[in-house]
Amino acid sequence: xxxxxxxxxxxxxxxxxxxxxxxxxxxxxxxxxxxxxxxxxxxxxxxxxxxxxxxxxxxxxxxxxxxxxxxxxxxxxxxxxxxxxxxxxxxxxxxxxxxxxxxxxxxxxxx
Numbered sequence: 001x002x003x004x005x006x007x008x009x010x011x012x013x014x015x016x017x018x019x020x021x022x023x024x025x026x027x028x029x030x031x032x033x034x035x036x037x038x039x040x041x042x043x044x045x046x047x048x049x050x051x052x053x054x055x056x057x058x059x060x061x062x063x064x065x066x067x068x069x070x071x072x073x074x075x076x077x078x079x080x081x082x083x084x085x086x087x088x089x090x091x092x093x094x095x096x097x098x099x100x101x102x103x104x105x106x107x108x109x110x111x
Contacts, residue, residue, distance in 0.1 A: 060089065
């Protein structure tokens with residue numbers, strides 16, 4: 001885990017997280033008050049570690065709550081609170097409903 005802490009009373013500690021099948025990374029850093037989730041991703045430099053990260057298009061969330069612009073603000077509008085964890089999500093490779101159907105069909109065919 002990388003740590004980028006700066007002694008600043010006008011800053012808050014947050015984390016930025018991303019993972020793929022091979023590797024997970026959580027970057028801990030302090031950001032200025034008023035920083036958005038999107039800005040924290042840029043400040044963390046986590047994109048340097050994973051070439052697939054695109055802050056403009058990857059969905060993001062805070063503690064598994066999607067920042068979708070509906071029930072919660074978009075990443076560029078969500079102002080972080082102390083100890084928030086910004087999670088960058090990968091696109092789904094297969095629809096979860098289709099995956100369940102496939103597993104059920106495989107189970108039936110084995111009987």
